[in-house]
Amino acid sequence: xxxxxxxxxxxxxxxxxxxxxxxxxWPAGGQLPQLNIYIWSTYLSPRIIHGFEREFHCKVxxxxxxxxxxxxxxxxxxxxDYDLVVPSDxxxxxxxxxxxxxxxxxxxxxxxxxNTDPRFLGLPFDxxxxxxxPYAWGTTGLAYRADLVHENVDSxxxxxxxxxxxxxxxxxxxxxVFGMALKKLGYSLNSTDPVELRQARNLLLLEKPLVKGYxxxxxxxxxxxxxxxxxxxxxxxxxxxxxxxxxxxxxIPKEGCTISVDCACLPRHAPHKxxxxxFINYFHRPEVAAVFVNDSGFNTPNRYDRQEIxxxxxxxxxxxxxPAWLVHCExxxxxxxxxxxxxxxxxxxxxx
Amino acid sequence: xxxxxxxxxGLSISTTAVYLFLYAPIFVLMIYSFNRxxxxxxxxxxxxEWYAVLWRDEQIFQSLVNSLVVAAGVTLACVxxxxxxxxxxxxxxxxxxxxxxxxxxxxxVIPEIVIAVATVIFFSLLSLKxxxxxxxxxxxxxxxxxxxxxxxxxxxxxxxxxxEAALDxxxxxxxxxxxxxxxxxxxxFWPPPCWFSPPRSMTTLLxxxxxxxxxxxxxxxxxxxxxxxxxxRSMPSPPxxxxxxxxxxxxxxxxxxxx
Amino acid sequence: MxxxxxxxxxxxxxxxxxxxxxxLIWLVGFFLLPxxxxxxxxxxxxxxxxxxxxxxxxxxxxxxFQPLYLEVYWRSFWMALITTSSCALLGYPVAYTxxxxxxxxxxxxxxxxxxxxxxxxxxxxxxxxxxxxxxxxVINNLLLALHVIHEPLRxxxxxxxxxxxxxxxxxxxxxxxxxxxxQKFDPTLLxxxxxxxxxxxxxxxxVTLPLSAPGLVxxxxxxxxxxxxxxxxxxxxxxxxxxxxxxxxxxxxxxxRDHPFGSAVAFLLTFxxxxxxxxxxxxxxxxxxxIL
Numbered sequence: 001x002x003x004x005x006x007x008x009x010x011x012x013x014x015x016x017x018x019x020x021x022x023x024x025x026w027p028a029g030g031q032l033p034q035l036n037i038y039i040w041s042t043y044l045s046p047r048i049i050h051g052f053e054r055e056f057h058c059k060v061x062x063x064x065x066x067x068x069x070x071x072x073x074x075x076x077x078x079x080x081d082y083d084l085v086v087p088s089d090x091x092x093x094x095x096x097x098x099x100x101x102x103x104x105x106x107x108x109x110x111x112x113x114x115n116t117d118p119r120f121l122g123l124p125f126d127x128x129x130x131x132x133x134p135y136a137w138g139t140t141g142l143a144y145r146a147d148l149v150h151e152n153v154d155s156x157x158x159x160x161x162x163x164x165x166x167x168x169x170x171x172x173x174x175x176x177v178f179g180m181a182l183k184k185l186g187y188s189l190n191s192t193d194p195v196e197l198r199q200a201r202n203l204l205l206l207e208k209p210l211v212k213g214y215x216x217x218x219x220x221x222x223x224x225x226x227x228x229x230x231x232x233x234x235x236x237x238x239x240x241x242x243x244x245x246x247x248x249x250x251x252i253p254k255e256g257c258t259i260s261v262d263c264a265c266l267p268r269h270a271p272h273k274x275x276x277x278x279f280i281n282y283f284h285r286p287e288v289a290a291v292f293v294n295d296s297g298f299n300t301p302n303r304y305d306r307q308e309i310x311x312x313x314x315x316x317x318x319x320x321x322x323p324a325w326l327v328h329c330e331x332x333x334x335x336x337x338x339x340x341x342x343x344x345x346x347x348x349x350x351x352x
Numbered sequence: 353x354x355x356x357x358x359x360x361x362g363l364s365i366s367t368t369a370v371y372l373f374l375y376a377p378i379f380v381l382m383i384y385s386f387n388r389x390x391x392x393x394x395x396x397x398x399x400x401e402w403y404a405v406l407w408r409d410e411q412i413f414q415s416l417v418n419s420l421v422v423a424a425g426v427t428l429a430c431v432x433x434x435x436x437x438x439x440x441x442x443x444x445x446x447x448x449x450x451x452x453x454x455x456x457x458x459x460x461v462i463p464e465i466v467i468a469v470a471t472v473i474f475f476s477l478l479s480l481k482x483x484x485x486x487x488x489x490x491x492x493x494x495x496x497x498x499x500x501x502x503x504x505x506x507x508x509x510x511x512x513x514x515x516e517a518a519l520d521x522x523x524x525x526x527x528x529x530x531x532x533x534x535x536x537x538x539x540x541f542w543p544p545p546c547w548f549s550p551p552r553s554m555t556t557l558l559x560x561x562x563x564x565x566x567x568x569x570x571x572x573x574x575x576x577x578x579x580x581x582x583x584x585r586s587m588p589s590p591p592x593x594x595x596x597x598x599x600x601x602x603x604x605x606x607x608x609x610x611x
Numbered sequence: 612m613x614x615x616x617x618x619x620x621x622x623x624x625x626x627x628x629x630x631x632x633x634x635l636i637w638l639v640g641f642f643l644l645p646x647x648x649x650x651x652x653x654x655x656x657x658x659x660x661x662x663x664x665x666x667x668x669x670x671x672x673x674x675x676f677q678p679l680y681l682e683v684y685w686r687s688f689w690m691a692l693i694t695t696s697s698c699a700l701l702g703y704p705v706a707y708t709x710x711x712x713x714x715x716x717x718x719x720x721x722x723x724x725x726x727x728x729x730x731x732x733x734x735x736x737x738x739x740x741x742x743x744x745x746x747x748x749v750i751n752n753l754l755l756a757l758h759v760i761h762e763p764l765r766x767x768x769x770x771x772x773x774x775x776x777x778x779x780x781x782x783x784x785x786x787x788x789x790x791x792x793x794q795k796f797d798p799t800l801l802x803x804x805x806x807x808x809x810x811x812x813x814x815x816x817x818v819t820l821p822l823s824a825p826g827l828v829x830x831x832x833x834x835x836x837x838x839x840x841x842x843x844x845x846x847x848x849x850x851x852x853x854x855x856x857x858x859x860x861x862x863x864x865x866x867x868r869d870h871p872f873g874s875a876v877a878f879l880l881t882f883x884x885x886x887x888x889x890x891x892x893x894x895x896x897x898x899x900x901x902i903l
C-alpha cells in the first residue's frame with residue numbers, strides 16, 4: 001500500500017471516530033462564567049448541577065477524585081484552579097494547617113448557617129467554620145448478610161470470632177482498620193498512645209488469619225455474592241446495593257465507629273469564589289438537600305423535609321442510622337507524626 | 353515450513369488454551385455489560401440500559417475526548433522526536449553510543465511505579481499545574497524511547513547505499529529523507545508505532561481507598577475501556593521481515609554490547 | 612531551506628545535536644531529572660507533618676533493610692520469579708506455534724489477537740478476573756453445575772489469584788520477544804537435526820531452545836520487571852492480604868506521606884532490577900556467543 005494512502009486512510013478513520021465524540025462534547029457555554037469543582041466521584045447529582053446552572057447562568061465543570069490524599073497532592077502541587085473542593089474532616093484539618101484553604105465569606109452563606117444541624121457545626125477541626133461548611137456525613141460500620149449469620153450482630157467482636165474465619169472483609173485503610181481495633185479495645189480511634197497502638201496491632205495480627213481480604217472499593221459485591229458474611233463498610237457503598245440485595249444489613253457496633261463529615265471548602269487561590277459560595281448556599285436549600293439524598297444515597301447535615309426523601313432510603317440504616325447508635329462514634333482527626341507508627345504497624349500486619 | 357506434524361496437536365491445544373485465557377475476562381466483561389443487576393454477583397437478565405446510561409453520561413464522553421487528545425498529542429510528539437533521534441541511533445558509528453543507549457533503554461527497564469512516583473513528586477516540586485499537559489509530558493517521556501528503539505532497529509537494517517544513491521542523483525537531504533528514508537520504516541510498519549497507551553501506574557498511583565464514602569475509581573481512569581489505546585510496549589504485529597528489536601539481537605550484526 | 616542544509620553540512624555535529632534534542636529534552640528533563648530528585652529525596656527525612664525535611668542521611672536506607680521490609684522484598688522477588696516461569700511455560704508454545712507452525716496469512720492476525728486484549732483498561736480486566744474467580748463466579752458456577760465440585764473453591768483473594776492476574780497481564784511481553792526470535796529461525800536446521808536422527812523432543816531441547824534463548828531472556832526480563840513492581844493486582848486479586856514492594860512504595864506516598872522512605876525503597880527496587888537486567892543481558896550475550 002502506498003504510504004500516502006495509508007496515512008490518509010488512517011487520518012480519515014481517526015477523524016471519523018473522533019468527530020461524533022467531539023461534536024457531542026463541544027463546550028456550548030463558551031461565554032458563561034465557569035465553576036470548577038473537584039469532588040468525590042459520587043457526590044454530584046446531575047439534577048443539582050443543572051438546577052444550579054440554570055438559575056445562576058453558569059457552567060459547572062467538575063473533576064473527580066477517590067481519596068483525600070489525591071486531593072491533598074493536587075492542592076499541594078499548587079496552580080490548580082478549582083473553586084470548590086470537598087475534603088473529609090481530618091483532611092480539612094491538614095489543609096487548614098498547610099494554608100491551602102481560603103476563608104469563607106460567611107455573609108454569603110445564610111442557608112448554610114440556618115439549615116445545618118448544629119451538631120455538625122463548630123467541629124474540632126474547624127471550630128468556627130471559617131474554612132468549611134458540612135456537605136455530607138457518613139459512618140464506617142459493619143455490614144453483614146442476615147441470612148448467613150444467624151445471630152444478633154451488634155459488636156465489633158464478631159470480626160474476631162473464629163467461627164466466621166474466611167468470611168470477614170476489612171477495609172484496606174490504615175486509619176479505619178486501626179480505628180476499629182482501638183474502638184473494640186475501648187480506646188479512642190484517634191489514639192496517639194504507643195501502648196494502645198501496640199495492643200491494637202497485636203489484636204489485628206491475631207485476627208489476620210480470619211480475614212478473607214482487605215477491600216475498600218467493592219466489598220459490597222462480595223457481600224452480595226455471599227463470599228463474605230461480614231464487611232467493615234463505608235456506609236456510602238451500601239444503599240443501592242442493599243436495595244438490590246435486601247439480605248444485607250448494616251449496623252453500627254455498640255463500641256462505636258468512625259463518623260465522618262465531608263465539608264465544602266474553597267482552595268486558597270480559587271478564581272471564582274463568589275460562584276463557589278453561591279453553590280454552597282444553593283446546596284443548603286432544603287429541597288436541594290433532599291434531591292442530593294435521593295440521588296446519591298448519602299445523608300447530609302441539612303434540615304431537609306423528610307417527606308421528600310424516598311421511603312426506602314428512610315428505612316435504610318446505612319443512610320439513616322438509629323441516633324442511639326451514634327453515641328460512641330468519633331470523628332477522625334489527624335494524628336500528626338504518629339501516622340508513621342500507624343503505617344509501620346500496618347506494614348507489619350500486611351507483611352506477615 | 354515442513355517438519356513432522358506428528359504430535360502437533362499438543363501445541364495446538366496449549367496455544368488455543370492460552371488464547372482462551374487471554375480473552376476470558378474480555379468475554380466476561382462483554383456479557384456482564386448486559387446484566388440488569390448492578391451487582392456482578394447476580395445475573396438478573398439481559399438489558400441494554402447500561403449502554404443508554406453510558407450514552408447520556410457527559411463526564412465519560414469528556415474523559416474520552418481527553419484521552420483522545422492525549423493520545424494524539426503524545427503520538428505526534430513521539431513520532432517526530434523519536435524518528436529524528438532514531439536517525440542518529442541507526443548510524444553504525446556514534447560517539448557516546450553506550451551512554452545514549454543506556455538513557456534510551458532506561459525508561460523501559462525501570463518499574464512503572466518508580467517512574468510514576470518520581471514524576472509526581474517532580475511535578476509537585478516544580479509546582480506544575482497537573483492537567484492534561486502534564487499527562488502528555490509524562491507519556492511522551494517513555495513512549496519516545498519506544499519509538500527510538502523500534503524505528504532505529506528498522507533504520508539500522510536499511511541499506512545505506514540507497515540513501516547515497518539518492519544524494520548522488522541530486523536530491524538534497526530533505527528530499528532524501530522524506531522520499532527515501534522515511535517510507536522505509538513506515539511502509540513495513542503497520543500499524544504505526546504511535547499507538548501508545550498511558551501506563552496504568554500514572555492513574556492508579558494513589559490508592560482508591562482511605563476515607564472514601566464511596567471510593568469508586570476516578571472517572572478519568574474508568575474511560576479506558578472506551579479509548580483507543582494500546583498498552584505501552586505492546587507490539588503491533590510485525591511482518592516476518594521485521595528485525596527483532598531488542599539489544600542483544602543486534603549482537604550478530606557486530607554492534608557493541610550495551611546494557 | 613538551502614541555507615539550513617548548508618549550515619548542517621558544514622557542522623555535522625550540530626545536525627546530530629538537533630536531531631537528538633527533542634528526545635533528549637524529554638528523557639533528560641522529564642525522566643532523569645525526576646529520578647535524580649527521587650534519589651535526593653531518599654536521603655532526606657520526613658518532617659512531622661508529612662513534608663520533606665532536608666537534613667540528609669542514610670537513615671531511610673538503613674530502615675529499608677529491616678527484617679520486616681526484607682520479607683516484603685523477598686516475597687515480591689519470589690512472586691515475580693514464579694510469574695516469569697509461568698509466562699515462559701505458557702508463552703513458549705504460543706510463540707512457537709505462531710512462528711513455525713502457522714501459515715503466513717494467519718500469523719499477522721493471530722499476533723494481533725495476542726495484543727488486542729491490552730487495548731482495554733487494565734483495571735477493568737482485573738475486576739473482570741474478580742468476577743470470574745469469586746465464589747459465585749464463572750469458574751465456580753461452571754464446576755458446580757457440572758458436579759465436579761460440591762462446594763465453591765476458594766480462588767479469589769489468594770496468592771493463586773494474584774499469580775493468575777500477574778501472568779495474565781504480562782503474557783504478551785513474553786510471547787512477542789519469543790516470536791520475534793523464533794520467526795527468524797532457519798527451518799533447515801530443524802530438518803538437518805531430524806535427518807541426523809534426533810527425536811522431536813531432542814531437536815527442541817538441543818537446537819530450538821538454545822537458539823531462542825535471547826528471546827527468552829528478553830521476555831523474562833520484561834515480565835520480571837513488571838511483576839516485581841506490581842501493586843494493583845496484589846491489592847485487588849489478593850485482597851491486599853500480602854504486601855509486595857509496589858504496595859509498600861505506594862503506601863509511603865499515599866497514606867504515610869513519607870516520601871523519603873518511599874523514595875529509598877523505590878531506588879532499592881530500581882537498583883535490584885538494573886542488576887538483574889545486567890546479569891540477564893550478560894547471560895543472553897553468552898548464549899548467543901556460544902551459538903555463533
